[in-house]
Amino acid sequence: MESPDPRDQRVAVIGLGAMGIVAVKNLREEGFDVTGFERSGCIGGLWRFTEDEETLSVLESTVVNVSIDRGCYTDFPFQKGTPPFCSAKQVNQYLESYVDHFGLRPRMRLNTAIKHVAREAESNKWRLDFEFAPSEYYEKVVIATGPHHDPMMPTIQGEKVVILGLGNTGNDVAEELVGKASSVAIAHNHGAVVKAKLIMNEAFGKVNPSWNLDPAPSIKVVNPVVSDTLINRLHAGAIQSIPGIKRIVGPKEIELQDGKIIEADTIICCTGYKYSFDLLAPQISPAAERSSAWLDATGSKGRPLPRLYQNVFSLKEPDSLAFLGCAWFVTSAFSLADIASMCIAQVWAGRAKLPTQLEMEQWMDQQEKRISSLAQRGTVIPASVPARDWLIWADKTAGMGVEEHLGWGLKGWLFWLKQGSLWSMLMDGPQTSAAWRLFDGRRKKWDGARAEIEQANASNIDDNKQD
Numbered sequence: 001m002e003s004p005d006p007r008d009q010r011v012a013v014i015g016l017g018a019m020g021i022v023a024v025k026n027l028r029e030e031g032f033d034v035t036g037f038e039r040s041g042c043i044g045g046l047w048r049f050t051e052d053e054e055t056l057s058v059l060e061s062t063v064v065n066v067s068i069d070r071g072c073y074t075d076f077p078f079q080k081g082t083p084p085f086c087s088a089k090q091v092n093q094y095l096e097s098y099v100d101h102f103g104l105r106p107r108m109r110l111n112t113a114i115k116h117v118a119r120e121a122e123s124n125k126w127r128l129d130f131e132f133a134p135s136e137y138y139e140k141v142v143i144a145t146g147p148h149h150d151p152m153m154p155t156i157q158g159e160k161v162v163i164l165g166l167g168n169t170g171n172d173v174a175e176e177l178v179g180k181a182s183s184v185a186i187a188h189n190h191g192a193v194v195k196a197k198l199i200m201n202e203a204f205g206k207v208n209p210s211w212n213l214d215p216a217p218s219i220k221v222v223n224p225v226v227s228d229t230l231i232n233r234l235h236a237g238a239i240q241s242i243p244g245i246k247r248i249v250g251p252k253e254i255e256l257q258d259g260k261i262i263e264a265d266t267i268i269c270c271t272g273y274k275y276s277f278d279l280l281a282p283q284i285s286p287a288a289e290r291s292s293a294w295l296d297a298t299g300s301k302g303r304p305l306p307r308l309y310q311n312v313f314s315l316k317e318p319d320s321l322a323f324l325g326c327a328w329f330v331t332s333a334f335s336l337a338d339i340a341s342m343c344i345a346q347v348w349a350g351r352a353k354l355p356t357q358l359e360m361e362q363w364m365d366q367q368e369k370r371i372s373s374l375a376q377r378g379t380v381i382p383a384s385v386p387a388r389d390w391l392i393w394a395d396k397t398a399g400m401g402v403e404e405h406l407g408w409g410l411k412g413w414l415f416w417l418k419q420g421s422l423w424s425m426l427m428d429g430p431q432t433s434a435a436w437r438l439f440d441g442r443r444k445k446w447d448g449a450r451a452e453i454e455q456a457n458a459s460n461i462d463d464n465k466q467d
Helices: 018-029 088-101 168-177 231-237 294-296 332-349 355-373 387-398 403-405 410-418 418-426 433-437 450-465
Strands: 012-013 033-038 112-118 123-128 135-140 140-143 185-188 241-243 245-250 253-256 260-261 321-323
Touching: 012 018, 012 123, 012 135, 018 033, 018 088, 018 140, 018 332, 018 355, 123 140, 140 332, 168 185, 245 321, 294 355, 332 387, 403 410, 403 418, 410 418, 418 450, 433 450
Parallel strands: 012 033, 012 140, 140 321, 185 241
Antiparallel strands: 112 123, 123 135, 245 253, 253 260
């Protein structure tokens, strides 16, 4: 049976943050009739700073913790001259430039709130119900509202409060307050891996056991804290590391988990967010089926564990419903969303195939078992997938050709023999997003990929010389 022409299929992308805009671009590139929807008046999601207390955004002082060489989309580098670790404002400008470069604005509808998404069996289409407009129908839907939806509020005996958590946001807030507050403390219930942005053959030095950074959860399941200053601040006493909060005992007094009582004027909650699938009816929601093993694990913390094939495709409607932001490992969120949306575009265009329904269910059963087991040991990100396995699947599904050119097959040997210098850059040089657009394949190749990889390697050599 011949695959339907993508041009005859309307696709709705819900959410126009960093994940949604790249989905619009990649689906449009494969010929789909795409429309992106955003409830706010601008694209970029949380990367656009706002003082509106009802809107989630970065801090005005936020600096990215992934270098721009791998923190960008696969075929659109940051503007030349951008610092390796740029500001949130520069990221927002980058996203605006991306949308304009690929001519995506006509495909985007801002200030458009969707209240419900339903599957209609008779028409075999998805109905989008809007808050202030008539419903519309689409053949396919990508949910790109992201993982930062519902705040995770801690339960602390005494009253409803906010606490300070040891993650990248908690560290950013603490750093912002140094020199402005009389004292700054990070309260946390578990350890953390702290990494510098640039590692120039030097370690941080001795870590004081009283900081309780050990034992730290693996970076395979939890983001490391990326900071050049935290360890030095702890050494200097500018920031204190204290146990988690047990309860509020007075107007300005809190009891810590070790029983100690300290004074605090303000408590800032940096405990993260969780997914929400409220747009979808329970029978289609990937979080409708709740695993008892996951719910009983201490590291689950009441968060949903979505059942999705490769944490991307709906198990109930894989040919027409997909999600971005539900797959995670330590890498750039921008390139990860780019790669995942390439996979969606190739599968829906009929150029790549998904496994059987049984095989997809079995994959998710194993994923659920793996993540639930990890959650029994401590904190874990529900979206965590094994990086290598996921990238091998994505490489084949999107048709990027990376594994076959860097592997041990015939193409790999020929690439090594004919282009040894480029092979070495890819294998031994800095990781770059452009590598995923270098080779011919099903997804569109980017002609500027090689030059971008060479530039990243040249910059890396210059940095090492300066060191």
